[in-house]
Amino acid sequence: RLTGPHGQRVxxxxxxxxxxxxxxxxxxxAVFGSxxxxxxxxxxxxxxxxxxxxxxxLFGLGRLRSDLEAAVGLPVxxxxxxxxxxxxxxxxTADLVPL
Structure with missing residues (x-):
């Protein structure tokens, strides 16, 4: 879980x-997927x-996404x-890793 380079950044x-x-x-x-x-x-x-x-x-969602991307330094x-x-x-849910 979260063992790859992106996961380490998360x-x-x-x-x-x-x-x-x-x-x-x-x-x-939470993080899921690859x-x-x-x-x-x-x-x-x-x-x-x-x-x-x-x-x-929608504008709030766009700002949230942008702020999350800035925090992790990767596309979200x-x-x-x-x-x-x-x-x-x-x-x-099988992959889900709560933060």
């Missing part, structure tokens, strides 16, 4: 990532699952927990 930035997420009202943030499994490639982004209050608009794919399709839920 671990190093864990506190910053949690602070950024909390500033936007996030109730939780970075969580330690199978990322050099061009992989960091998949982050975030639980947010429903009032967040932001997935909202409330928008996660049931067909993907099992695969995502």
């Amino acid at each position: 671990l190093a930035a864990r506190s910053q990532l949690k602070t950024v997420a909390a500033r936007y009202g996030a109730l939780g943030i 970075v969580a499994r330690g199978e990322e490639r050099p061009d992989s982004d960091v998949d982050l699952l975030v639980e947010l209050p429903p009032r967040m608009g 794919d932001l997935v909202l927990a409330g928008d996660l399709k049931p067909s993907l839920r099992g695969r995502v």
Whole structure:
């Protein structure tokens, strides 16, 4: 878990990532996908699952993503927990590493 180079960057930035997420009202943030499994490639982004209050608009989401990318220094794919399709839920939760 988080054993690859991107995962190590996530671990190093864990506190910053949690602070950024909390500033936007996030109730939780976790890594999933190839970075969580330690199978990322050099061009992989960091998949982050975030639980947010429903009032967040598109501009707020864009700022959150940008701030998370700045914190970790890598591209981020932001997935909202409330928008996660049931067909993907099992695969995502199998890899999930809460921060």
